[in-house]
Amino acid sequence: MAVLTDAHTAEREAVDLGLRSAVERLPAPASRIASYHFGWSDAEGALIEGRSGKALRPLLTLLAAQAVGGQWAQAVPAAVAVELVHNFSLIHDDIIDRDTVRRNRQTAWKVFGTTEALLVGDALHALAFEILAAEDDEQGHFAYGAHILAATVRALIDGQLADTRFEGRQRVGIAECVAMSEAKTASLIGCATELGALYGGGSPEQLEALRDFGFRMGLAFQHVDDLLGIWGDPAVTGKPAYSDLRSRKKSLPVVAALGSGRPGVAELSRLYTGSEPLEEEQVRRVAELVEQCGGRRASEEAAEVLTASAVSRLSVPGLEAAAVAALVGLAERTVGRTW
Template sequence: MVSPDAVDRARPVRDVVAWSRGLVEPALREAVDALPAPLRLVAGYHRGWWDERGHRTDAAGGKAIRPALALLAAEAVGGTAGAAVPAAAAVELVHDFTLLHDDVLDGDRTRRHRAAAWHVFGLDAAVLTGDALLAAAFDVLAASGHPAALTGVRVLNAAVRDLVEGEHADLAFERQPDVGVAECVAMVERKTGGLLAGACALGASFGGAEAVVVAGLRDFGLRLGVAYQHVDDLLGIWGEPGRTGKPVHADLRARKKSLPVVAALTSDTPAGRELAALYRKHPIPSDARRAADPAEPDRLDPAADAARAADLVERAGGRAWSERQAESLLAASLRHLGSVDPVPRAAAELTALAHAIVRRDH
């Protein structure tokens, strides 16, 4: 339980995120500047620093959630945010690696309210830039000189393995006729939960925490990551394009087996069975590059089918289930945070950030 005094001294979430971005941005720019020029152009475009010609822009560059978690985790265990900057920067570089690759794999044409990097620069450039950012992440950790650098490399490597395994499962689900809720949750724990867990564990390690405390903060990040994905999946169906930066019903058009969709498909309700029939209606492209081809039509078409699918997910209980799960996982994550006896102000700010992440009010 966070004390009222700590809450009073805690900064608003928007200030915490801005503080995090300010601390980590120089390290990110240094890492990107070290890339070969063609890849540097793609990376900077992806981050919103410049347009496709390299001209400076004010485009959104992401919310800096993962770096904020790493920095606050360091403070929560009695360390300093400054010492954890390499950890925070490395996590954000890995996150950008995943986004560049995800957009290619899913064929998403927009990211952060503008054209995705692959759509501007081509598939090869986007994939190779993602690879370069992944390498840069490990270089940032290794070059930090921090006593926890070697441990950090292993923690981050485990997170990357988890998210790659989770991404593979997510893609395989598109062709798998039956996916259970437990399977889907396990996929999300690796794909999304793994990196948030890694961010918190890295921050705690760079803050000087003992292994048991690092494990507690890792569990905090893991539950928070799964809660985050529930909300992200809900927004992927019902989110407003102006808020999400993606077309309405984007996940349903791609026939993603997201958490609320799988809950609906396995509900054994009339709506769930109708949804299953609708999901079987159109063939899946057999090649990931065809899926990312601008000429490739939506996989669930016409738009009326996607709207019908959204209604069926809700009627089958998928929407309500994901909403309940998100709140339950948020509560569980905060229990793990409290179990490590965190520094009060950092705990208050982590608590507020967790609520904002799940409820998307930041």
């Protein structure tokens, strides 16, 4: 069985084609905004060469289908649905956070306005379930797949609500921050791998194992993403340097640093409190304090532990060794991203 790797383009192209076909179902104005968001066109609607992000979640879905002995093509509708939900959440997150840059260009709401971007996000959410229903397989996986996806959307919303409420609080505990990240990020990656296993014909035990793998990997991914939000290279992240600190985002390394009890916490807390924009020198100082107070190391270690824990869940009987190796490699490369 051919196993999906970064060198195999057919699978990526199948997902891309599925996404484009889904977006074409939207009314022309909405389709234009969605096409811009995915990187397929410019603000005027002219087609450009571009890829719609890393495609991590759909790749995990296709690999999970192979891991349980299925063919990756069986899981393409599920992979497309997951990526549509992911991008619905990205559009809404950008509006909520007032982020103006994603993938090295202006966000959809900044170009087309809040109202239109919000509605296009809603449309992508609806399209995800339409794709699952329209492409239901012979085994009739739609009902259970839709249940998994709907439960995940509820978790995403719960996580976003928690994240938003954190902004108005001076203190947030690390357990609360982890729970928020589990809901907002890990749940969808766990959904991606569980849906792949479902559409690949996996057993209940295999579905549970693949879901747990994706969930734990997802939380590790969030730790790394939060590190990139502070120390990431803008050329790689597509966002300005120190972007999370400028908005005083209570990310995992920041919350860990604030709760460390180390010298420097009082200064970090003082700088991180308030609504006035931080000056450039203050932003750099906050980054130094987060590192000095152990926040950077705490997230690095958590990502390493979670990745190992995720990999351990792939030891259930009956999984295809080559696909498992590909999943492990993808997890390690994703969590091993540098900043």
